[in-house]
Amino acid sequence: MKLYTCTGAPSPRRVTLYLQAKGIEIDQIEVDLKAGEHLSADFLAKSPDGTVPLLELEGGDYLWDSMAIRRYLEDRFPEPALMGTTAESRAEVLQWSNWVIGQGLQAVAEAFRNKFSGFKNHALTGTRPTPQIEALAERGLARYPYFLDDLESRLQSVPFVGGQHFSIADIDALVTMEFAAEAIKIAPGEGHSTVLNWQARINDRLETDRRGQG
Amino acid sequence: MKLYTCTGAPSPRRVTLYLQAKGIEIDQIEVDLKAGEHLSADFLAKSPDGTVPLLELEGGDYLWDSMAIRRYLEDRFPEPALMGTTAESRAEVLQWSNWVIGQGLQAVAEAFRNKFSGFKNHALTGTRPTPQIEALAERGLARYPYFLDDLESRLQSVPFVGGQHFSIADIDALVTMEFAAEAIKIAPGEGHSTVLNWQARINDRLETDRRGQG
Numbered sequence: 001m002k003l004y005t006c007t008g009a010p011s012p013r014r015v016t017l018y019l020q021a022k023g024i025e026i027d028q029i030e031v032d033l034k035a036g037e038h039l040s041a042d043f044l045a046k047s048p049d050g051t052v053p054l055l056e057l058e059g060g061d062y063l064w065d066s067m068a069i070r071r072y073l074e075d076r077f078p079e080p081a082l083m084g085t086t087a088e089s090r091a092e093v094l095q096w097s098n099w100v101i102g103q104g105l106q107a108v109a110e111a112f113r114n115k116f117s118g119f120k121n122h123a124l125t126g127t128r129p130t131p132q133i134e135a136l137a138e139r140g141l142a143r144y145p146y147f148l149d150d151l152e153s154r155l156q157s158v159p160f161v162g163g164q165h166f167s168i169a170d171i172d173a174l175v176t177m178e179f180a181a182e183a184i185k186i187a188p189g190e191g192h193s194t195v196l197n198w199q200a201r202i203n204d205r206l207e208t209d210r211r212g213q214g
Numbered sequence: 215m216k217l218y219t220c221t222g223a224p225s226p227r228r229v230t231l232y233l234q235a236k237g238i239e240i241d242q243i244e245v246d247l248k249a250g251e252h253l254s255a256d257f258l259a260k261s262p263d264g265t266v267p268l269l270e271l272e273g274g275d276y277l278w279d280s281m282a283i284r285r286y287l288e289d290r291f292p293e294p295a296l297m298g299t300t301a302e303s304r305a306e307v308l309q310w311s312n313w314v315i316g317q318g319l320q321a322v323a324e325a326f327r328n329k330f331s332g333f334k335n336h337a338l339t340g341t342r343p344t345p346q347i348e349a350l351a352e353r354g355l356a357r358y359p360y361f362l363d364d365l366e367s368r369l370q371s372v373p374f375v376g377g378q379h380f381s382i383a384d385i386d387a388l389v390t391m392e393f394a395a396e397a398i399k400i401a402p403g404e405g406h407s408t409v410l411n412w413q414a415r416i417n418d419r420l421e422t423d424r425r426g427q428g
Contacts, residue, residue, distance in 0.1 A: 061302065092275075
């Protein structure tokens with residue numbers, strides 16, 4: 001297997017942090033997004049929308065959806081479980097991970113890709129030209145703080161985003177918050193003390209996993 | 215278990231067609247979206263964003279994400295498999311189902327919810343006011359045909375959206391096309407003959423399932 005990735009981009013990080021937390025080692029190939037390598041004919045033949053992460057399977061098939069890549073790896077490498085272990089917890093983790101993406105990551109991406117000049121005519125991924133929409137950038141900025149408020153409520157009732165155990169929902173929320181701090185300069189603040197405590201705990205945990213493989 | 219649903223709305227139909235294809239019978243409770251029943255305090259206590267479908271589990275927990283609801287039911291009722299049977303096929307079905315939602319259903323929803331007066335200040339689900347963005351409605355209308363073009367290519371290489379077998383990816387694509395025909399008046403046409411053949415096959419199959427339970 002090979003993982004095509006780009007250090008620093010949020011979607012690949014949803015997978016690379018997962019690999020780190022699982023202790024899975026896969027050959028990683030860096031794709032130069034700034035140079036447009038993801039829109040080359042060669043890469044588009046592997047990833048129809050020109051996105052990373054992209055997982056090349058041993059049989060030569062490709063997976064280019066971050067959730068599907070982790071679903072595949074979780075089946076291949078069940079321990080430690082990061083996507084639930086029962087019908088209920090598997091559904092809960094998937095639900096909250098999808099919630100983080102829809103309410104959090106997508107809000108940040110809308111704000112970022114519809115505003116910054118580097119994405120002119122590329123407000124969506126893929127090769128088809130998509131003009132930026134200023135009002136959509138504003139909507140993303142306006143709604144991202146709601147995500148932090150709702151995450152605060154969630155973490156007041158359960159220790160992890162996906163429920164009782166550390167999971168990909170925590171990874172996705174952490175990546176979303178890193179992306180927001182970097183791309184749109186919004187961080188948790190007053191009223192988000194539970195989120196800040198959770199973030200410190202998750203970062204400690206991931207750092208321990210990283211050192212364990214060092 | 216109980217399923218809160220609304221006949222005719224696309225997201226609940228992703229689950230009710232799944233139940234029909236699986237032969238699973240669950241008590242269904244109709245929620246009156248036009249009367250705003252989904253935004254009542256009682257319903258919001260069950261479904262944080264006020265959305266249907268909503269599955270109430272025997273233990274009293276709730277699932278409100280269409281993919282998570284089907285993930286849960288698939289674990290409880292594995293046969294007939296509609297979400298893949300191997301690590302590869304489970305990932306492929308999830309990937310293509312997510313693709314249908316992101317490229318197809320979301321384009322239609324953007325076009326519909328940002329244009330029609332019934333969604334004024336409710337361009338997104340939930341209780342927080344979200345103004346409509348005319349340019350986003352236009353973008354949805356412009357990009358939905360790309361989904362049909364790309365689905366045509368996909369179905370020229372495999373018999374079903376999720377690969378070699380009928381799956382939830384077919385259900386999601388069928389629901390998306392019904393929603394597009396109704397809400398934004400765009401149907402497959404010239405250049406989509408493979409999609410039209412596939413649609414006829416899937417409808418026949420679902421009709422047979424329905425009669426089998428009649």
